[in-house]
Amino acid sequence: MRRPVIAVVGAGTASEAAAEAARRVGSAIAKAGAVLISGGLGGVMEAAAQGAKEAGGVTLGILPGADTWSANPHIDHPIATNMGQARNAVIVQTADAVVSVHGGYGTLSEIALALKAAKPVFCIHPPCEVPGARIVESPEEAVERAVAAARKRMASSRGKGVERDG
Numbered sequence: 001m002r003r004p005v006i007a008v009v010g011a012g013t014a015s016e017a018a019a020e021a022a023r024r025v026g027s028a029i030a031k032a033g034a035v036l037i038s039g040g041l042g043g044v045m046e047a048a049a050q051g052a053k054e055a056g057g058v059t060l061g062i063l064p065g066a067d068t069w070s071a072n073p074h075i076d077h078p079i080a081t082n083m084g085q086a087r088n089a090v091i092v093q094t095a096d097a098v099v100s101v102h103g104g105y106g107t108l109s110e111i112a113l114a115l116k117a118a119k120p121v122f123c124i125h126p127p128c129e130v131p132g133a134r135i136v137e138s139p140e141e142a143v144e145r146a147v148a149a150a151r152k153r154m155a156s157s158r159g160k161g162v163e164r165d166g
Contacts, residue, residue, distance in 0.1 A: 004032075005095050006035070006095060006096065007038065008025055008029070009103060009110040010043075010045065012039075012106070013042065022047035022048040025048050026051025027055040030057025034055055036049060036060070037059075040062060043112045044101045045072065049075055058077075059075050059077070062087050062094070068127065079144070088109050089113055092113040092116070096151075099122050099139075100133070103123070119129070120146060123142075124138070
């Protein structure tokens with residue numbers, strides 16, 4: 001059976017508190033047996049990938065540029081899109097659920113794209129005053145709820161002749 005894919009979205013530069021939350025998210029994703037997908041660069045993306053790798057997980061990085069070597073060192077599978085911020089759509093469409101850890105306008109775009117695609121979104125830090133996004137108290141709660149929602153979504157899509165991203 002395919003493992004759930006959980007996107008971690010957030011700022012390309014992160015405070016130590018946001019980076020620590022992202023590392024905890026990445027670790028929890030790996031421990032849940034899910035795959036982490038992110039934008040593959042620094043800040044929240046790098047911290048989450050580091051947490052996942054330290055816990056034995058698999059990481060995908062959907063990069064904005066044309067160079068796979070621009071990925072942070074914790075990305076197993078870098079995918080160069082040369083699409084700039086439009087790569088956010090690829091991240092969201094590939095994910096079964098999204099966890100937001102702090103961020104700015106790029107993060108808001110990913111949250112909006114995910115909600116538009118009926119993907120579950122769980123926010124740990126602002127900016128998450130977005131209708132439809134669920135605010136959670138901890139990285140572990142975010143991942144627990146994201147993985148459960150992803151598995152439920154995957155199960156309901158199976159056998160209906162419907163694409164899994166809805």
